Amino acid sequence: MPSYTPVDFDYHSPTSIEETIELLSSKEEPVILAGGQSLMTLLKLRILRPKNVIDIGKIPSLRNVVEEEGELRIGATATHVTIASSPLIGSKCGLLSSSAKTVADVQVRNRGTIGGSVSLADPSANYLPVLAALDATIVVQGPRGTRKISSKDFFIDAYTTELAKDEVVKEVRIKYNKNMGYSFKKVVRREQEYAVVNVAAVVSLDEDGRIREAKVGVGGLSGKPIKIRELEETLVGKTAEAIESAVSSLDFKVRPISDVRATGDFRVYLARIYLKRALKEAYANARGAMV
Ligand SMILES: Cc1cc2nc3c(=O)[nH]c(=O)nc-3n(C[C@H](O)[C@H](O)[C@H](O)COP(=O)(O)OP(=O)(O)OC[C@H]3O[C@@H](n4cnc5c(N)ncnc54)[C@H](O)[C@@H]3O)c2cc1C
Known part of the structure; x- marks a missing residue:
């Protein structure tokens, strides 16, 4: 009989990226929780059995969607709904908004995040061909500092990325010519x-x-x-x-x-x-x- 409840774990709710990285480095068998749309299933089926769950949902800077130095910078915990409805993303990169609108159903779009989607790297995920086409950059941060990784190098294979265990996806950057x-x-x-x-x-x-x-x-x-x-x-x-x-x-x-x-x-x-x-x-x- 399969289990439908996660193993016991300690729950952490950091309020900064630095605190998140400290927890990732110091805690035994940690896993990051974003919107939980895929993670909760992996926990309930005990495919993952972490000792520590680090919820990044209370880090305000990770939710930001801004335009800086001619590129869109989309925080890792921006949800699919935010991306689909952001006037900034809609005006600068309608392609990304358009892909966000057809992710799953409204419940999943309300909770699921762009950071969770790229970290999971499901080969059928909506954002992946968009990020590949636009040569997007995935910004990750860990104890060794910040890395800017092109989508070409970030995605390695199905459910496999360049992200190290002690790193967190911080944002996705997209350069876009709105006349396209x-x-x-x-x-x-x-x-x-x-x-x-x-x-x-x-x-x-x-x-x-x-x-x-x-x-x-x-x-x-x-x-x-x-x-x-x-x-x-x-x-x-x-x-x-x-x-x-x-x-x-x-x-x-x-x-x-x-x-x-x-x-x-x-x-x-x-x-x-x-x-x-x-x-x-x-x-x-x-x-x-x-x-
Ligand atoms: C029923 C259903 C249908 C779906 N259909 C689609 C679809 O049609 N198209 C589509 O694109 N997606 C689809 N999804 C996926 C969904 O949109 C989410 O993007 C995906 O599940 C990730 O969810 P999340 O953001 O809540 O991340 P979580 O579930 O919280 O985390 C997913 C994984 O990423 C890791 N992680 C999360 N955030 C970070 C971060 N910032 N840094 C490092 N690691 C991180 C977690 O540790 C975990 O391993 C579907 C999901 C469900 C449940």
Whole structure:
């Protein structure tokens, strides 16, 4: 009979990042609690059996969403609802807001956080292709100081990141050109589920309607989100007509996940279709923004 209650642990509620790092370094078998949306299940099923749970929900600075030095800085405990409804994120990076709006259901969006999502690194999580496409930076802090890690290096494989056991994710930083058109596509079997595949695309155009810059990320296809630089480079200088053939001939260069949600081949098939749709929509939105 499986257990549905966590093992006994000590609960800590630090009010600063420094205190959190001190607890992570000094306490036996610690684990960070953000919104608890994934952690509570892992605790209840006793997949994790920590001796100390460190709740970072009472650290005000971790909830901040600000724009500084031309980039968006989103605190680790900003919830999906905050990200979906923030006027600042909406105006500077609609792609991120758009991806936050379709995370699970309203209860999960109310509690779940961006820091928890990137730390967990579920390959089907909504933010991952967005962060890959936009070359986001994950800022982490630990006893050895602060590290700024590109999303390319942060995500290693499914549920595996560059984060060390004694480090905490502090914020996610995104540089964004608001004149870009964007599109986020999430393919689900049922409403409110994790994605089978999800795609993020952004496009900016020159005065002649040719693609000046394209950024593309795909999640759910392999253990970590992929940025498709080859496609981004191919599309520069082209119009929307080039999208169809560029994506058709694309080699994703990954070993796709095969699981209960979909086979690897079907994932590749879906990724191709939704990549075309996302790029065409992003192109149309960029064109609309020029008028
Ligand atoms: C029913 C359900 C459906 C879901 N569907 C989707 C979906 O469609 N799309 C999607 O993207 N996500 C989905 N999620 C995931 C959800 O949105 C949360 O992002 C995710 O569960 C993390 O939750 P949390 O922020 O509460 O973190 P927690 O559950 O508290 O923590 C998750 C893990 O991250 C670690 N952690 C948390 N914060 C930090 C930090 N700042 N630094 C270091 N480590 C940290 C914890 O120790 C733990 O290991 C779903 C979750 C549920 C329960």
